[in-house]
Amino acid sequence: MTPSARLGASIDLLTAMEAAPRKPADAVANSFFRERRYIGGGDRRAVSGMVWEIMRAWRRLGWWLTKCGADITPRALAATNLVLKGWPAREIADLFAEGRFAPGALTYAEQDVVTALAGGTLDNADMPRAVRLELPDWLLPRLEETFGETLEAELSALSEPATLDLRVNILRTNRRDAQNALGREGLHAVLTPLSPWGLRLNGRLPVTSTTPFKDGRIEIQDEGSQLVAAIMGVTPEMRVLDYCAGAGGKTLALAMMMENKGHIAACDVSEARLDGAVRRLRRAGVHNVERHLLQAGDKWAKRRAKSFDRVLVDAPCSGTGTWRRNPDARLRMTEQDLEELLVKQSEILDRASSLVKPGGRMVYATCSILRAENASQVEAFLARHSDFQLVPSDSTALPDSLRGTSMFSLTPHQNETDGFFAAVLERKSEADHEPTEL
Incomplete structure (x- = not known):
């Protein structure tokens, strides 16, 4: 042209x-x-x-x-x-x-x-400041509350084009071999600094046409998203639930961490998204995952109450952490959208928590940078559920800078990832939990 x-x-x-x-x-x-x-x-x-x-x-x-x-x-x-x-x-x-x-x-x-x-x-x-920072006027005060004096640096980083991050599927290969395979096809990736499975490319490149992608050795996944999977601390013998699995990006990472053993249930309210996950699971060689479509009146969750060792709630959110990739989302979101999301997140947390067994853990995650969707949601959940507590992750897959954390917030400015939040919530054992007096 x-x-x-x-x-x-x-x-x-x-x-x-x-x-x-x-x-x-x-x-x-x-x-x-x-x-x-x-x-x-x-x-x-x-x-x-x-x-x-x-x-x-x-x-x-x-x-x-x-x-x-x-x-x-x-x-x-x-x-x-x-x-x-x-x-x-x-x-x-x-x-x-x-x-x-x-x-x-x-x-x-x-x-x-x-x-x-x-x-x-x-x-x-x-x-006006909101114009200069490319924000809706109503959102500026919420971001000022979240970041204070670092707001402009954070938003500047969110305005830069995103890197193209890949997760190496260690069920099929290792990072160095995947890096070399991409190099032979003209794509020169570097190791990500935080995720033990990550590779990074600059710019929009035709990764999906490469052999390592087609044969399931790599997946496109931001490094921050990989760390959300890492904080779960899953092991091969566990029963794990990905409650808002979508097209299965984090499900794939969890299956890899579990060495294709144990059992993962991937749930979502969208049949189309779950169907999309099938192709990715097959390409990656994953076979320890069952899919379930969540529907109104469904008895599936009730029958599995308090039965999962780990539950991931990758909640629907504003997506403010992905603005590097989706700059249009800055102006498309309305204040009413956010208020509706806050209610939905709270409801999903309450439902998903019923599936965590005593001593088991739930990770609440978003790709948002807003406190209202992140720490505030965790605080409100703990106020409603005295049988849960924040605990440090015991995952050895986390980098030293995040190891042992109970909650993290990642941003492009601080971490060179998309904006992500994750918190580890443990259901107390029956012996440790004393019911709240009415």
Whole structure:
């Protein structure tokens, strides 16, 4: 594709995202490229790169357009992004060319914006703090509460493109051999500093087309997500429940830690997600997992009350910890969405806790950086359940910096991972627990 055609495709993709405001941008992008098979891999990465760059600067670009009295449209956002990156007006006009795949010439209004902003910069001292930090106004106070003076550094790291992290499946290989296998296919990975199973690549690379991925030696999984599995401290003889298993990313890691022994139940409310897990389990060579679809009126959980050694609750959350990968989520989430999630998380914790046996442990985890979804949820749960307590993880898979912790919060700024939270909650033995007096 020509540079002009790539720009045209990026504007078309932004338009498609604008038409589906509640749908995640990556899902829209996947559909967009499936319908345009003529766009090759290199062009897809270039177009996606342009679009994600604009999404990371959405509020600031919109602020400049409003200041210029212009409408906030995909074309105007793309032109404004280019001029504030220092592109000369003439080159921008040449990119906005006529032609079959080109975006079409700049309108007079768009030309006026380019002229007005020539020589400018993306950031401006007059911008409100929420605009400068690319946040919804309502979310700023919650993040100030969470991070205080480090907020700007944390959000700056969350605005950077994410690394591509892989988990090596030690049921099939080891880290060094997987690293060498990727290197033979032109992908040069480094060892992750925290996870004992992790490899890291920079940029959007075609990992899924490699032999190590196809034969189950590697999985795509952020290092922080790997550490959530690690803190579980599972061993081969255990009965383990992944209560919100989704497509099975952490289920796979748990099965690997258990050496494909013991028993894992992977549950979810979505049949489609559980079906997606089947392909991953087969590819990884995992066979100690049963799947169960959670439905209203289901007696499955009741029959298994207090029977699991470990329960993982990877709760539905705001996803604020994944903003490096999903910058559109910053502006898509509403305050009502968060309030509804807080209620759902609390309910899920209560239900899942009934499945933990005395002396067993439940790990509550999110990919959120908000205190309300993390430590506050744990505190509220412990206030409701006197038979549970926070305990240090006994997992030897954790790095020295996290070993023996009962609760961790990871962020890109501090740990170079996505934002993740995990807490280890143990059900007291019957002898240790005294019922709360009414």
